[in-house]
Amino acid sequence: MRDEAVRLVETVRRAGAEGRRLVIVGSGSKAGKGQGVRGSFASGQPMASAQPAVLASGSDAPDALETMPVGDHAGIIDHRPEELVLTARCGTALKDVDALLAQHRQHLPFEPPMLDGGGTLGGAVATGWSGPGRPWRGSVRDAVLGVEMVNGLGQRLKFGGQVMKNVAGYDLSRLQAGAWGSLGALLSVSLRLSPMPYVERNCRLPCSADQALAWMRTWARGFSPISATCYQDGLLDVRLSGPEAAVQAAAARIGGELSSDLGHWSALRDWALPIFHGVGDGGAAQRRGGKGAAEKGVGGGVAREAEDGAALWRIHCAPAAPLPPGRCLVEWAGARRWWRTNAPPEAVHAYAKTAAGVAVLAHCAPDFNAPIMARLKQAFDPNRVLNPHLSHGNPVQ
Amino acid sequence: MNETAVLERLRTALPTGALITQPAAMRPYEADGLTALREMPWAVALPGTEDEVRAALRICRTEGVPLVPRGAGTGLSGGARPVRGGLVLGLSKLNRILEVDVHNCVARVQPGVRNLAISEAVAEHGLYYAPDPSSQLACSIGGNVAENSGGVHCLKYGLTVHNVLGLKVETIEGRTLELGGKGFDYPGYDLLALLCGSEGMLGVVTEVTVRLLPQPPEKVVLLAAFRSLEAAAGAVARMIGEGVIPAGLEMMDALAVQATEDFAQAGYPRDAAAILLCELDGDADEVRTLQAYARRLFEEAGAYQIQQADDAEERERLWRGRKAAFPAMGRIAADYYCMDGTIPRTALVEVLNGVSALSKRFGLAVANVFHAGDGNLHPLILYDASQAGQLESAEALGGEILKLCVKAGGTVTGEHGVGAEKLNQMCVQFGPDELAQFERVKEAFDPKRLLNPGKAIPTLSRCAEVGGMHVHGGELPFPKMERF
Numbered sequence A: 001m002r003d004e005a006v007r008l009v010e011t012v013r014r015a016g017a018e019g020r021r022l023v024i025v026g027s028g029s030k031a032g033k034g035q036g037v038r039g040s041f042a043s044g045q046p047m048a049s050a051q052p053a054v055l056a057s058g059s060d061a062p063d064a065l066e067t068m069p070v071g072d073h074a075g076i077i078d079h080r081p082e083e084l085v086l087t088a089r090c091g092t093a094l095k096d097v098d099a100l101l102a103q104h105r106q107h108l109p110f111e112p113p114m115l116d117g118g119g120t121l122g123g124a125v126a127t128g129w130s131g132p133g134r135p136w137r138g139s140v141r142d143a144v145l146g147v148e149m150v151n152g153l154g155q156r157l158k159f160g161g162q163v164m165k166n167v168a169g170y171d172l173s174r175l176q177a178g179a180w181g182s183l184g185a186l187l188s189v190s191l192r193l194s195p196m197p198y199v200e201r202n203c204r205l206p207c208s209a210d211q212a213l214a215w216m217r218t219w220a221r222g223f224s225p226i227s228a229t230c231y232q233d234g235l236l237d238v239r240l241s242g243p244e245a246a247v248q249a250a251a252a253r254i255g256g257e258l259s260s261d262l263g264h265w266s267a268l269r270d271w272a273l274p275i276f277h278g279v280g281d282g283g284a285a286q287r288r289g290g291k292g293a294a295e296k297g298v299g300g301g302v303a304r305e306a307e308d309g310a311a312l313w314r315i316h317c318a319p320a321a322p323l324p325p326g327r328c329l330v331e332w333a334g335a336r337r338w339w340r341t342n343a344p345p346e347a348v349h350a351y352a353k354t355a356a357g358v359a360v361l362a363h364c365a366p367d368f369n370a371p372i373m374a375r376l377k378q379a380f381d382p383n384r385v386l387n388p389h390l391s392h393g394n395p396v397q
Numbered sequence B: 001m002n003e004t005a006v007l008e009r010l011r012t013a014l015p016t017g018a019l020i021t022q023p024a025a026m027r028p029y030e031a032d033g034l035t036a037l038r039e040m041p042w043a044v045a046l047p048g049t050e051d052e053v054r055a056a057l058r059i060c061r062t063e064g065v066p067l068v069p070r071g072a073g074t075g076l077s078g079g080a081r082p083v084r085g086g087l088v089l090g091l092s093k094l095n096r097i098l099e100v101d102v103h104n105c106v107a108r109v110q111p112g113v114r115n116l117a118i119s120e121a122v123a124e125h126g127l128y129y130a131p132d133p134s135s136q137l138a139c140s141i142g143g144n145v146a147e148n149s150g151g152v153h154c155l156k157y158g159l160t161v162h163n164v165l166g167l168k169v170e171t172i173e174g175r176t177l178e179l180g181g182k183g184f185d186y187p188g189y190d191l192l193a194l195l196c197g198s199e200g201m202l203g204v205v206t207e208v209t210v211r212l213l214p215q216p217p218e219k220v221v222l223l224a225a226f227r228s229l230e231a232a233a234g235a236v237a238r239m240i241g242e243g244v245i246p247a248g249l250e251m252m253d254a255l256a257v258q259a260t261e262d263f264a265q266a267g268y269p270r271d272a273a274a275i276l277l278c279e280l281d282g283d284a285d286e287v288r289t290l291q292a293y294a295r296r297l298f299e300e301a302g303a304y305q306i307q308q309a310d311d312a313e314e315r316e317r318l319w320r321g322r323k324a325a326f327p328a329m330g331r332i333a334a335d336y337y338c339m340d341g342t343i344p345r346t347a348l349v350e351v352l353n354g355v356s357a358l359s360k361r362f363g364l365a366v367a368n369v370f371h372a373g374d375g376n377l378h379p380l381i382l383y384d385a386s387q388a389g390q391l392e393s394a395e396a397l398g399g400e401i402l403k404l405c406v407k408a409g410g411t412v413t414g415e416h417g418v419g420a421e422k423l424n425q426m427c428v429q430f431g432p433d434e435l436a437q438f439e440r441v442k443e444a445f446d447p448k449r450l451l452n453p454g455k456a457i458p459t460l461s462r463c464a465e466v467g468g469m470h471v472h473g474g475e476l477p478f479p480k481m482e483r484f
């Protein structure tokens, strides 16, 4: 629980002046604890960029990168339950945030992966990964009200604030969600919270994939207390949240087996369901061309992945689009799909295109290489000091 | 530039009649909803297709002509006010609903489509587009995106940024950006969120994919009348704090209530110091539970009268007053100036008291009609522009109110944008490093600064001049910079 902001700002400034490159690490500072699936975290390796490593050369080459741990910059700055707003330093562990909010029957609306509670608030915002409730409760960026950050020039900047509505200046705070730290290191964030629902239950019913998708879309057009849907391997799970009577009535309409066990949803949120096996660590290792985690023997992901030989793709698409063939987990009322397949990448991208969507390998950070993105990178970090491995685009195209 | 030649190029690129250069015909484009700020455009282009938009942008780029995108011109911060020697690019003719995709619950529309027209077009499917600015009859979806507009129902359903899934944007550099789609959270920088609220400074929006939500089966509107502002504000804080998020939660003070009653006869209690309008929606069961809860909370908070509207007609009556509040002000004052600060909800009482003290000090009445649930204030400063000095007083009072909002931890604009109006206040809210970062973002999209120049982001020299610039650690930023 320390305020390390001044030191972090200075670190970035000095790295810039000395031509060094930094990789921001959230919970990587807790390295060496060998947390199973988080193998590559434990080895201090950043997540892969979707671009082949060949593109990284010279001072951007992995070997030339230093890590900048930000996890020590931790602590809640302000929580006003009556405002439904939290401001906290970015190194704060998600489990600490959760524990505090739970005392007030509040939670982060976007359900980030908890990663055994070790993930940080900054990491959650930087990756912008929203959980199972996304279409109903909003995304990470939807909840961002303001940030304090240090850009690649070593300037300490504040955008947004703690209020619900704010259009003063460009929305540079929401832009940080999902930017993976490539536009700056987040020092603190202010987030909109939501009240915990009165009651939460799970309905499970067996059905085909197509039937599941059809139901998801029908339900999306009607008013209901549904707060998450997930289909995989012949089973459809529906999470219901709200006042008891509304939940009961909806459960009766949907049918299936009603339960108060919500373990399925935390497992989905944390990538702990079987379809995810071997992601997290193995992917990063694969990207490094067999070096790194695989050779160092960290994590068992590579082996598992090799067994079925199939890659896991994450597809964001039009929710009603037809499903791909084979093993696929469908959530977000159809709008996000996890496809485990041996199909060549071109075929996967072709499918995503027909679904008006985009496919990325589950273990990869997005690429920020489009010309306009490269220019934005340049606007925040002209000397490419922060997380340079994530963007290789040419700003002058 | 050779003006005649450029006009000729524009005229050739556009259909007959789509380029206006006659002063009389350009008069409607002199200002937006903030009529105090006027400027005659050099010319007005009204493209009817995306290709024509691209062509107009190309000509402006190559000839170095500044241009101002314009939707319906209802903006309240001068965002669409022309710039001297510049082209106004009106998007009102791009007004087609391109697709209603019921299965994906989205509509794809052109930027000139009116906000309300979307909900009307999809009503038959039991769907609607949630953000509902009070200007929804007239304002365009492109303008909504550019301002990240809110409305009465944004408390529960979010602002424009939360309800737009895809955008097509033309940059002045000649790129077409296709952002997002029909699903959520496409990977890459969230340019869609960046474009929302960017006030026409980064690109021209030529297509918007909006999310459609199911109409709630049940709605109830409650009106609670209080004898003090404190009591009403206390009820707001308690309701949000207890985790009940109504669809809308609006407040009006005594002056607003009285003016509105005279104008719209909505049956509001004239003797109230403040009223709250609270809409609850959802399943029948849910609404019943919420309504019982809200009534009890209002009573405990000191409401001396509660009206409840269960059917559409009664709901319409209760909302009628709120919606008529702005025109009603037009009846009791020659002019009014609408402010738009947002503050933490717990600071409502403190800031409203501060506003009333300022109102006395400046000798100008201020009415308050606002989105209490999100802490978004709209103090309406009443003045008479024909009286010498009153406009200046109103502007000075407005500036003081916004400073108060910033001091309370808030912002100078919640939903109306900075435009040409709040540039000085931006200097209060941001320091030189932040302003320089905004400038670099602008440069990434528009290196020649041709799109809506001089709006939204003040220059450092302007901030130095108004004296509002933050001084860090007693050190003057850019000590060598000229102060003019």
Ligand SMILES: Cc1cc2nc3c(=O)[nH]c(=O)nc-3n(C[C@H](O)[C@H](O)[C@@H](O)COP(=O)(O)OP(=O)(O)OC[C@H]3O[C@@H](n4cnc5c(N)ncnc54)[C@H](O)[C@@H]3O)c2cc1C
Pocket: A023, A024, A025, A026, A027, A028, A037, A038, A040, A041, A045, A046, A047, A048, A070, A090, A091, A112, A113, A115, A118, A119, A120, A121, A122, A123, A124, A125, A126, A127, A129, A180, A181, A182, A184, A185, A186, A187, A269, A270, A271, A279, A280, A281, A284, A387
């Ligand atoms: C099962 C599973 C496995 C995962 N495996 C990996 C993996 O191997 N490698 C990986 O990188 N991610 C992985 N992720 C994704 C992601 O890193 C986590 O979900 C993230 O939220 C963890 O937070 P963290 O604090 O550990 O951040 P980190 O893992 O340390 O960082 C994640 C990203 O965010 C950036 N970042 C962190 N903190 C900040 C900050 N304060 N300001 C700016 N940028 C910041 C980092 O530079 C990095 O790009 C995995 C997720 C899951 C669910």
Ligand SMILES: Cc1cc2nc3c(=O)[nH]c(=O)nc-3n(C[C@H](O)[C@H](O)[C@H](O)COP(=O)(O)OP(=O)(O)OC[C@H]3O[C@@H](n4cnc5c(N)ncnc54)[C@H](O)[C@@H]3O)c2cc1C
Pocket: B032, B033, B068, B069, B070, B071, B072, B073, B074, B075, B076, B078, B079, B080, B091, B111, B132, B133, B134, B135, B138, B139, B140, B141, B142, B143, B144, B145, B146, B147, B148, B149, B150, B151, B152, B199, B200, B201, B203, B204, B205, B206, B326, B415, B416, B452
């Ligand atoms: C009576 C009244 C009530 C109002 N109530 C509300 C309210 O409740 N909530 C609220 O948020 N606002 C409200 N407003 C303000 C205003 O209606 C909104 O800001 C609205 O979104 C503006 O839309 P417009 O089409 O009129 O845009 P304009 O006024 O024409 O333009 C606004 C800005 O958007 C830019 N722009 C317009 N179209 C495009 C485009 N296609 N691409 C890029 N940039 C573009 C312009 O350059 C300008 O900067 C109200 C205004 C009035 C007059």
